[in-house]
Amino acid sequence: MIRILTEPATDIDLLRMSRIFGDYIKLAVDVERGILAGVGEAHFECETALLKAGSRQQDIWGAGLNLTTRQIEYDSIINIRPSQGNRCLRLTQSVSDEIQDGNIRLRVNQIIAHLIGGDYAGN
Secondary structure (H helix, E strand, C coil), X not given: CCEEECCCCCHHHHHHHCCCCCCEEEEEEECCCCEEEECCCCHHHHHHHHHHCCCCHHHEEEEEEECXXXXXXXXXXXXXXXXXXXXXXXXXXXXXXXXXXXXXXXXXXXXXXXXXXXXXXXX
């Protein structure tokens, strides 16, 4: 079951969100509303839940959170957005599934820290 967090997660929320991958949670983060959806087997499931809850496509970014290493990964298929300037920095590719914009990455990190709790480092 996908969990949408608008308030900081409880221990039970974290247990439920990490039940599929153990210490790893797939997330979709709405950088405008400051909310996130987590769990699911794929980021698009979390994205779909946020869309149904009123989020706008252009505000949702995919990330992953490793609860053990406390690392945030900023890559997801839902992040492939050449129309929003999310292009790969390598010359051999035209698009990327990693969030390229430093401001968006920072916002994703802030929302995760607020709603999941703790201090997390981005890759």
